[in-house]
Amino acid sequence: MHSKRESSQTKDDIDLLDELLNKTNCAHLHYKVQDCIATTKDWRKCQAEVKEFKLCTGVSYGYRNIRPLLSGSLNTLSVHNKLVLVVRNDLGMTKGKIAAQCSHASVECYKAAMQHKPQMAKMWQMTGQRKIVVSINSGKKGLEELSNVAKSYKVLSCIVYDAGATQVKAGTPTVIGNRLVHRSLTTMHSNIITKEFGKFKVQILPALSDNFMYLLIDNSTKEAAIVDPVAPDVVWDAVRKENVKLTTVLTTHHHWDHAGGNKELINSNTNDQLTVIGGDDRIDGLTVMIDTHGIDLQLGTLNIKCLRTPCHTTGHVCYYINEGKDGVVFTGYLTSRKSKVMLTITMSSMTSLFFLYFILGDTLFLGGCGRFFEGTATQMYEALIKILSQLPDNTAVFCGHEYAIQNLKFGLHVEPSNQHILTKLEDIETKRKNNVPSVPSTIGLEKLINPFMRVENESVQKVTETIGDPIKTMKMLRDLKNNL
Numbered sequence: 001m002h003s004k005r006e007s008s009q010t011k012d013d014i015d016l017l018d019e020l021l022n023k024t025n026c027a028h029l030h031y032k033v034q035d036c037i038a039t040t041k042d043w044r045k046c047q048a049e050v051k052e053f054k055l056c057t058g059v060s061y062g063y064r065n066i067r068p069l070l071s072g073s074l075n076t077l078s079v080h081n082k083l084v085l086v087v088r089n090d091l092g093m094t095k096g097k098i099a100a101q102c103s104h105a106s107v108e109c110y111k112a113a114m115q116h117k118p119q120m121a122k123m124w125q126m127t128g129q130r131k132i133v134v135s136i137n138s139g140k141k142g143l144e145e146l147s148n149v150a151k152s153y154k155v156l157s158c159i160v161y162d163a164g165a166t167q168v169k170a171g172t173p174t175v176i177g178n179r180l181v182h183r184s185l186t187t188m189h190s191n192i193i194t195k196e197f198g199k200f201k202v203q204i205l206p207a208l209s210d211n212f213m214y215l216l217i218d219n220s221t222k223e224a225a226i227v228d229p230v231a232p233d234v235v236w237d238a239v240r241k242e243n244v245k246l247t248t249v250l251t252t253h254h255h256w257d258h259a260g261g262n263k264e265l266i267n268s269n270t271n272d273q274l275t276v277i278g279g280d281d282r283i284d285g286l287t288v289m290i291d292t293h294g295i296d297l298q299l300g301t302l303n304i305k306c307l308r309t310p311c312h313t314t315g316h317v318c319y320y321i322n323e324g325k326d327g328v329v330f331t332g333y334l335t336s337r338k339s340k341v342m343l344t345i346t347m348s349s350m351t352s353l354f355f356l357y358f359i360l361g362d363t364l365f366l367g368g369c370g371r372f373f374e375g376t377a378t379q380m381y382e383a384l385i386k387i388l389s390q391l392p393d394n395t396a397v398f399c400g401h402e403y404a405i406q407n408l409k410f411g412l413h414v415e416p417s418n419q420h421i422l423t424k425l426e427d428i429e430t431k432r433k434n435n436v437p438s439v440p441s442t443i444g445l446e447k448l449i450n451p452f453m454r455v456e457n458e459s460v461q462k463v464t465e466t467i468g469d470p471i472k473t474m475k476m477l478r479d480l481k482n483n484l
Contacts, residue, residue: 026053026256027373028255028257028362028371028373029049029052029053029256029257030053031371031482032049032052032053033046033049033050033053035406036049039406048208048209048210049209051209052208052209052257082124082130082131082132082179083106083109083124083129083130083131083132083177083178083179084131084132084134084177084178084179085102085105085106085131085132085133085134085175085176085177086134086135086136086142086143086146086175086176086177086178087101087102087133087134087135087136087174087175088135088136088139088140088142088143088173088174088175089135089136089137090137090139091167091168091172091174092167093167093168093174094167097166097167097168098175101160101162101174101175102131102133102175104160104175105158105160105175105176105177106129106131106177108158108160108177109156109157109158109177109179110124110125112156112158113156113179115267116156116264116267116268117156117179117232117264117267117268118263118264120156120179120264124179140172140173143159143173143175143176144173146176146178147159147176150178151270155178155179155233156178156179156268157176157177157178157179158176158177159173159175159176159177160173160174160175160176160177161173161174162174188206188435189206189208189209189210189402189435190204190206190212190402190435190436190437191206191435191436191437192204192205192206192238193436193437195396195440197321197396199218199219199220199301199302200216200217200218200219200302200321201216201217201219202214202215202216202217202398203215203217203238203242204398204437204439205231205234205235205238206234206402206437207230207231207234208230208231208257210401210402210403211228211230211231211257211258211400211401211402212228212398212399212400212401212402212437212439213226213227213228213229213230213231213234213235214226214227214228214398215227215235215238215239215242215244216250216299216302216321217242217244218299218300218301218302220300220301221300221301222243222244222245222300223244223245223247223248223299223300224239224242224244224245224246224247224248224299225246225247225248225249225250225299225304226239226246226248226249226250226265227249227250227251227252227319227398228250228251228252228258228259228400229249229261229262229265230256230257230258230259230260230261231261232261232264232265232268235261235265236265236268245271246269246271246274247272247274247275247299248274248275248276248277248297248299249262249265249266249274249275249276249277249285250277250278250304250319251276251277251278251280251283251286251317252278252316252317252318252319252362252363252400253278253279253280253283253312253313253315253316253317253362254278254280254282254283254313254315255313255362258362258400259278259282259283259284260284262276262283262284262285263284263285265285266284266285273287274287275287275288276288277290277297277306277317278290278315278317279291279306279308279315279316279317280313280314280315280316281315282315283315290306290308290317291308292308293306293307293308294306294307299321302321303321303322304319304320304321305319305320305321305322306318306319307319307320307387309363309379309383309387310374310375310379310383311363311370311372311374311375311376311379311380311383312362312363312370312371312372312373312374312375313362313373313374313375314374314375316362316363316370318363318388320395362399362400362401363380363383363384363388364383364384364388364397364399364446364450364452364453365399365400365401365403365404365407366397366399366403366404366407366408366428366438366439366441366446366450367403367404367407367408367410367411367421367424367441367446367449367450368403368406368407368410368411368450368451368452368481369384369450369452369478371478371482372478376475377471377472377474377475377478378471378474380452380474380478381455381470381471381474384452384453384455384474385453385455385456385470388443388446388453389443389447389453391443392443393442393443393444393447394442394443394444395442395443395444396440396441396442397439397440397441397442397443397446398439398440399439399441402432402437402438402439404428404432404438405425405428405429405432405438407450408421408424408425408428408449409425410451410481410484411449411450411451412425413484414451414460414463414477414480415451415454415459415460415463418448418449418459420445420448420449421448421449424445424449451477452474452477452478455470455471455473455474455477456470456473460473460477461473463477463480464476464477464480
C-alpha cells in the first residue's frame, strides 16, 4: 500500500510537500529520515531521526497543525521529559485538595515554559505530559530551598500559592513544580570530551541523535561561547561544571537542530545579555548579523573570524579561532559577490607554531559535506575548494553532526582503493564502539579522504564522468550521495 501511494503522487503533490517542509525549516530532517531508511533498509532503526523530525515540525507549526503530516504514533517519542510536583505534607491537605493544587502547578509551569522555554514545552506536550508527584516534610522552607536549587541549575520551576478558599490560609505555598529532564551519558550518542588548544579549549557536547554543540573557553578569562546550542540544559550543565561565564552564542545556520535552542537558552540566562551571532535573520535571538566575509569578533583574548559559506543555507557561517606565535596573522576579506574569500598569511618566522580551530556547522563534515538546500554546486565548490582547502593542513575541523561512518563508506564507494579512507574508517568504527566522537578532523586529512574535497582529482571525476569539470563533479557527486 505504501508503494502504491508513492507511485500515485503527482509532481504537484511532491512540490506541495516540499514547499510545506521548507516552510517548517525541517526539510533537512525529513531527508535525514529518508537517508536513514535507505541506509538501514529498516524504518524501525530510524526512530531517533523520526523523533527529531516530529519535534522540529511540532515546534515550528504547533502540535495540532502539524499532526496530519506525521505518520505513526507520537507515543514512540522516547524523550525523558517530566514535570516533578512536590507537595507539602505538613499542611494536612485532603487528596482532592492536593489534586487541585497539582493541577494548578501543572498549568502554571506549562504557561511559564511556553513563554520562556517553548522548545521544552512542546516536547513535554508531545510526549505524554509526564508527571511525578512526591511529598516533602520540611514545609515552606523546603519549597523555597527546592526553588533556589532549581534556579542554580537553570531549571524551570513554579510555586503555587493558595487563594485561601478552603483548608489553608491565603498565600500559603502548597506545591512546587520542577521540570526534570532525565539525561545521562548513556543516552547521549557520544561521550563528552575536551580538546586543548593552548590558550583555549573546546568541549564537545553531543545533542539529539547525532548533533554536536561546542563550548569554546578562553582559558585566561574563563569567558565562553557556545556553538549551536540545540540542547540548552546540556549547555548550562557544562557551563556550571567548567565554572565559566557564557557570553556568546555562535550560530552556524538557522536549521532547527542547530538554532532551535537559542530562545530557550536566552530565556534561561540569568547573567548579562547573551550576544547571539549568525548570518541569517531566521535565527532566534540574533543580535549580531554576519552579512559579509571576514568579520572579526572577540571572545576574551581570542579572535573569532566569521566566514560566510552559503549553500547548505543562504546564511551559513563558519567560525575559526587561531592562536599564533611570532606574529602569525590570518586575514580574510570579501572580493566579490560570488562569496570568494582570500586568505593572506604573514609570518615573521617560518618556524612559528600555531593552532587553527574551525567550526563548520553543516558545510564540511568528516568525509562529506552538507546538502545544497539553499545553494548550488558552485557555492559549495567555492566553500570547500577555494576557501577551506587553502587553509593549513593542521587546521582542526569541528563539524555539526556525527556522520563520519556513513560518509566514509560513501567515500569508499567513490574510491574503493583509497587506503586513507580505509584506515580512517577502521579508526572511526573503533571510536564509535566506545562512544568516542569522531571529531575533530583536519583540513589535511579531509583532502585525503573526503570526495567532496577531492573533486579536482581525476580518480573522483572518472566516477561522475565529468573529467575536467570540478563544479559539475561536485553536483554529480552530491546527487549520487543523495540517491545512493
